Amino acid sequence: MHYCCFLNKRKTNTLKNCGFWSKVLIHIHQNVRSIKQLEYAVLARRANQIQKELSQGVRKPYKELIDVCWGDPHSMDVKPLTFVRQVLAACVYPELMSSHKLPLDVRQRAQWLLGRCDGGSVGSYLAPTGIPEIVQRMSESIRSRDGGVPCNPDNIFISPGSQWSLTNIIQVLVNNEAPLRTGILTPVPCHVTTIMSIKSLGAAVIPYFLSEEHGWALQVEELQRALESAKGGCNPVALYVINPGNPAGYVQSRKSIQEVIQFASEKRLFLLADEVYQDCVYGKNSEFVSYKRVLAEMGPPFSDTVELASFHSVSKGFMGECGLRGGYVELVNLDPNVVKYIFNLICKDSTTPVLAHFAMDLMMNPPRPGDPSYPLYNQVRNNMLVQNVKTAHEVVNSLPGFSCQPVEGGAFVFPRVFLPPRAIQKAKEEGMQPDTFYCMRLLEEMGVLVSPGCEYGQKEGTYHIRFCIMASQDIIDQVLKRLTTFHTKFMKDFS
Amino acid sequence: MHYCCFLNKRKTNTLKNCGFWSKVLIHIHQNVRSIKQLEYAVLARRANQIQKELSQGVRKPYKELIDVCWGDPHSMDVKPLTFVRQVLAACVYPELMSSHKLPLDVRQRAQWLLGRCDGGSVGSYLAPTGIPEIVQRMSESIRSRDGGVPCNPDNIFISPGSQWSLTNIIQVLVNNEAPLRTGILTPVPCHVTTIMSIKSLGAAVIPYFLSEEHGWALQVEELQRALESAKGGCNPVALYVINPGNPAGYVQSRKSIQEVIQFASEKRLFLLADEVYQDCVYGKNSEFVSYKRVLAEMGPPFSDTVELASFHSVSKGFMGECGLRGGYVELVNLDPNVVKYIFNLICKDSTTPVLAHFAMDLMMNPPRPGDPSYPLYNQVRNNMLVQNVKTAHEVVNSLPGFSCQPVEGGAFVFPRVFLPPRAIQKAKEEGMQPDTFYCMRLLEEMGVLVSPGCEYGQKEGTYHIRFCIMASQDIIDQVLKRLTTFHTKFMKDFS
Structure with a gap:
């Protein structure tokens, strides 16, 4: 009004x-x-109310609400990496370098980084291309990750987060003036941010289903089916893949990646490879192999024709530095003029802070054996999540009515929950998706906020929940304990 | 090809x-x-070449190139404020707080700021609305700046730099589907970034000239003339003002602001007030008064109808923290639904880093008398630029052929230079604007990069140069020395 x-x-x-x-x-x-369409919004609103009620002294069966919906490790008591924070602090306040309290490699790195800034200050503007020596080092690190596959620093663009670059590239791919909407093949399940970006830019999401029964495998026949189904409805131009997965924690094999590349090549699809969890692989037999590496190793015609954008971030890796706002994209096989155009879009307004550039350098060039900071860094980095993943997977799988595929990588557990028909019926009566209903009950009764599978997409008639395992062990233990109590009661109530 | x-x-x-x-x-x-249209680009390219030549050992009359084109204080050896950097370092690496080397108020502030983040870490995501307590404190600081005029925190949005908010608001104002292009009244001279934003969004720049003879005064008759001239060509919807000025260093009086508001009200223009230099006022008789304050003090109907957006930034104030990427906009008299819409645009992708939010708090709530950090903070803040402005103004005005209006505020000196007809002729022969020609010569012969007035707009037949005075005293002294030598020779050569 x-x-x-x-x-x-x-x-x-x-x-x-x-x-x-x-x-x-x-x-x-x-x-x-x-916004109304987001199931999560209903849960988040209720969580806010509960938080308020708790702070007003309303008595509940729990004292604190635990929100494990997001991949936001520091908010869930994961400690920042000491090496990273020491270097950044020394860059912010260089007087710290005169004290010997900071390890030598910390001081040396800070000195080197500040030497790359005009006036030696993190307060100076950067050229829109970023700091050339940092981008150069990033390209060397990518080359070494990929077993020597060349990496051209001119094709790497730093941005305030990986989602920023992804959205800008989708914007270039979308042609809103064409008679048919631009279509982008997108996995089911898929995290929500990309889906929202695609839709908000006026493009169509073409869903392809990952095969839960096969550990969330990406199957080419399914890509084929999805593409066929889009015929006449939109014009498919790109294929979005997430590896390691989110919300489903699969890690693609080399062979699977080869098949996807072959498909993209045949169908002339632009490959958008979301590889932000590349450093988070837990499966004993799993290994992260980049799309770029596989592409190069496949040789011509693939290696010099298939267009690829690969995304990474300081938020989503083991550093978990979401608040610094830094990510990058590497473009492969794009025409240099288009690269320049995309660069202008990504780097416009020079919004990436200097410290995010520095964090990128620290993520991609961590301490090496022999460096004073190496032992601590290595210990923390390796132990950080393996135990959480193991416990979460075991506990969830032990609950009757839950089935969780192996969590090989990423930050989330995404188990299937077989809801009793009476629970499904009750959910319908309350106007909710069945898994939203389950999550709402868990929230009400146990003060644990997880998100429902319907948020990410799932095969009809199947239900899931997602929660983040990038949290302190204490938090994960609490979540699993509360979930176990709740689930046992829930299944009994609705059996 | x-x-x-x-x-x-x-x-x-x-x-x-x-x-x-x-x-x-x-x-x-x-x-x-x-890009080709930018005169500065020619100079920047040549400056890059010279830099390369110098590093290759090519002999020149100078050993180092000095670039004073930009408002980028730290790159020109202005030291960051100790209080600001100590607090930020302690927030990045909280272990520092256990040492008593940091002043008490630094540790207390860091503690308070970290208490506002989930998990007490600058690595956590922020809600898109930012940190409510920080925004609340910002609103109190704005209210106190404005002598008690109420400030609603719901109308303040933090963004990665003020230009970011400005561009997003212009985007909302522009209607590309209307038969007539959207027009925005824009001062001449005006810094380049806004002009480029307006044009790139498809709107028309309607230039209004500031009166150099009257200390770059903004005259309403000129606004009137500009608006008339736009008739039929575009649909004017907004009036962009810069106070304190950039590149011209005027500070508007209360009366002048009243007249502008009255004009905006009559013509139903949205007011875009670029007030990023509000803390940089040097003129003895000048005082910064915000558009919002004057608007409120004018009472109805103005105070509750004229729509206003006011911009500020941690880059452009005396802090000069360009690399942190933080700014804000305050919206006044906008419909709450439109406010929400603009909020979504500005805060989308949550690109403002946590440390920029913190820096905003430090800028707007500096140490107070009695705090341990106050004496140093206050001394640096007050002395920082006054001497530079004084020296630059005096030296430039003492050169024959130069005339510089008083520099009352901002970060730049923008003197008029009366070029000899032979120099103008020579410039034409070389296909350059006369002041670009002057700047190019200064660059070649003395290694000083300043920018030409034609870049910012100027009355036909007048020529100017712009350079930044937010630099160390050494740099300013060097610039003035080289400029004096060059100018004397130049005038002789072309007389």
């Missing part, structure tokens, strides 16, 4: 302005609609 | 993709054109 007054106020003055405000009006309606 | 191959490659495959790539092609051409 308020808004209408506003419109009227404008209208009396000039009709042209009215056109402008009505543009805004349409967007507002669209936004409200798309 | 390369690009055409690319296009053809696509064309053979699918015609729809071709549409997509040709969209990119058009943009690339536009970009190249607009």
Whole structure:
């Protein structure tokens, strides 16, 4: 109503302005609609209320709410890496370097990084291309990751987070003037941010299902089916893959990646490879192999024609530095003019802070054996999540009605939950998706916030929950304990 | 040529993709054109060459090139504020707080700031609305700046730099579907970034000239003339003002601001107030008064109808922390629904790093008398630029052929230079604007890079140069010395 007054106020003055405000009006309606569609929003609202109730002293069976919906490790008591924070602190306040309290390699790295900034300060502007020596070192690190496959620093762009680059590249791929909508093949399940980006840019999501029975394998026949199903409805131009997976914690094998590349090549699809969890692999027989490496190793015609964008981030790796806002994209096989154009989009407004560039250097060039910071860094990095994953997987799988595929990588557990028909019926009566209903109950009764599978997409008639294992062991133990108690009661209540 | 191959490659495959790539092609051409139009680009290219020549040992009359084109204080040896950097370092590496080497108020502030983050870490995600307690404190600080005029925290949005918010708001104002282009009244001279934002969003710049003879005063008759001149050509919806000025260092009086507001009200123009230099006022009789304060003090109907967006930044103030990427906008008199919509645009992708939020808190709530950090903070803050401004103004004004209006605020000196007809003739022969020619000569002969007035707009037949005074005293002294030597010779050569 308020808004209408506003419109009227404008209208009396000039009709042209009215056109402008009505543009805004349409967007507002669209936004409200798309937010309402998010199942998670219902849970988040209730979680906020509960938080308020707890702080007002309302008695509940729990004292604290635990939110394990997001991949936000530091918020869940995962400690930052000492080496990373020492270097960044010394860069922020270089006077610290005169004290010998900081290890030598910390001081040396800080010195080197500051030497790359005008005036030796993290307060100076960067060139939009970033710090050339850092990008050069990143390219060397990528080359070494990929067993020597060349990496051209001109194709690497640093941005405030990987999602930023992804959104900008999707924007380039989308042609809103074409008679058919641009289509992007997207996995099911898939984390929500990318889905929202694709939709908000006016493109169509073409879902392809990962095979849960086969450890969430990506099967080419399914890609084929999805592409066929899109015929006439939209114009598919890109294939989005997530490896290691999110929410499903698979790690693709070399062979699987080869098949995907072959498919992308045949169908002339641009490959968007979300590889932000590349450093988070737990499966004993799993190994992260980059799309770029496989592409190069396949040789021509693939290696010089298939267009690829690979994404990484300081938020999503084992560093978990979400608050610093840093990510990068590497472009492969793109025309140099298009690369330049994309660069302008990604680096416009030079929004990536200097410290995010530094964090990128620290992530990609960690301490080496022999460096003073190496022992601690290595110990923390290796032990950080393996135990959590193991415990979570075991406990969840031990609960009747739960079935969890192996968690080989990533940050999440995404088990299937076989809900009793009476629970499904009850959910319908309450106007909720069955797994949202399950999550809501878990939230109400145990104060644990996890997200429902319907948020990420799942085969009809199947239900899942997702929660993050990048948390302190204490938190994970608490979550599993509360989940076990709740689940046992829930299954009994609805059996 | 390369690009055409690319296009053809696509064309053979699918015609729809071709549409997509040709969209990119058009943009690339536009970009190249607009970059070529920048006079500064010619100078920057030559400066890069000179830098290379110097590093290769080519002998020149100078050993180092000095670039004073940009407002980037730390790159020009201005030291960061100790209080700011100590707090930020302690936030990055909280172990520092256990040592008593950091002043008590530093440790207390760091503790408080970290207490506002999930898990007490700057590595956690922030809610898109930012940290509520910080925004609340910002609103209190704005209220106190404005002599008690209320400030609603819901109308303040933190973004990665002020230009980011400005661009997003212009984007909302622009209606590309209307038959007439959206017009924005813009001062002459005006710094380049905003002009480029306006143009790249498809809007028209409606230039209004500041009156150099009157100390770069903003005169309402000129606004009137500019608006008249736009009639039929575009649809003016907003008026952009910069106070304190950039490149011209004026500070608007209360009366001048009142007149502008009255004009905006009459013509129903949205006011975009770029107030990023609000803390940089040097004129003895000048005082910064915010547009918001004047608007409130004018009372109804102005105070509750004129729509205003006011911008500030941690880059452009006396902190000069450009590399942290933090700014904010405050919206006044906008409909709450439109505010929400703008909020979504500005805060999308949550790109503002946590440390930028912290820096904002430090800028707006500096140490107070009695705090351990106050004496040093206050001394540095007050002395920082006053001497530079004084020296620069005096020296430039003492050179024959130069005339510099008082520099009351901001970060730049923008003197007029009366070029001899023979110099103008020579510039024409070399295909350059006369002041670009002057700057090029200064660069070649003395290794000083300043920017030409034509870059910012100026009355026909007048010429200017701009350089930044946010630099160490040494640098400013060097710049003035080299400029004096050069100018004397230049005037002789072309007289």
